[in-house]
């Protein structure tokens with residue numbers, strides 16, 4: 001388990017002292033509060049706080065005074081309408097604050113999402129733990145031959161063993177040197193802010209990450225997508241499960257329109273209409289590029 005006994009005791013204590021509130025409460029999120037969801041070999045993501053629920057989205061859209069008298073069906077219909085038409089500001093009324101433990105190279109991808117508030121563990125102030133991400137054998141994949149930004153089948157046999165051994169040995173060696181530079185046998189020791197530069201990108205860091213629901217959906221659409229690297233995708237999938245329990249109606253609309261839906265260009269719409277009319281449209285007659293055509297066929301199948 002990535003958390004120490006003391007950290008787990010803190011979480012248990014926080015969960016053991018519920019307080020009454022007049023604020024909106026999401027039962028699904030209350031059940032999850034503070035509990036870490038393990039991700040990768042040493043990472044986790046857990047909800048530290050949240051604001052709002054499905055009703056908060058509806059209230060903001062209607063600018064109403066209370067939970068209102070409309071039926072849940074009307075509310076989810078309105079949420080679907082907002083999602084469909086990209087009326088995004090009502091979704092910004094809900095917020096979530098997460099505590100995430102993640103490898104540095106995943107953090108580099110994650111931090112590109114600028115519309116969040118972040119506070120990271122200080123490796124100037126504190127000493128980083130000896131924890132490194134080492135992929136499980138099935139994720140120790142070869143470079144993809146068709147996609148420069150992707151991976152192919154898992155490495156096997158002696159090659160897999162050699163790579164795993166290298167990853168582990170390099171991390172251990174770098175950490176040994178990190179510790180040694182921090183000082184030993186009465187030496188002064190190098191400043192933490194400098195000693196850390198010797199550490200590899202698979203060491204774990206931690207941060208608090210706060211974001212509103214609109215920007216979280218944007219993050220999830222990009223990072224829970226098959227094009228995202230596996231190591232960030234698993235975090236996005238864990239958060240997706242939290243969002244499902246937090247705002248079920250908004251999550252269902254997001255799954256339907258964003259994750260399960262697709263965007264079509266004007267050429268795509270035209271090609272689809274011609275297909276439905278019985279015409280055998282080809283890439284050449286569609287006017288689409290090879291990449292566009294491949295993505296079109298991925299969704300709608302090929303002509304045969």
Ligand SMILES: Cc1cc2nc3c(=O)[nH]c(=O)nc-3n(C[C@H](O)[C@H](O)[C@H](O)COP(=O)(O)OP(=O)(O)OC[C@H]3O[C@@H](n4cnc5c(N)ncnc54)[C@H](O)[C@@H]3O)c2cc1C
Nearest residue numbers: 109112113114115116149215218219222223225227228229
């Ligand atoms: C599969 C994949 C591959 C990628 N590959 C690369 C790569 O090779 N190299 C690379 O550098 N990055 C890469 N990225 C990162 C990508 O380009 C974005 O930086 C990242 O996904 C964050 O998206 P965002 O800017 O929309 O999100 P956010 O920063 O959260 O912004 C959300 C939205 O707010 C608006 N916004 C925020 N800040 C500004 C601003 N300053 N000006 C104008 N509008 C703003 C934009 O509409 C933006 O879409 C990749 C991302 C993915 C998902």
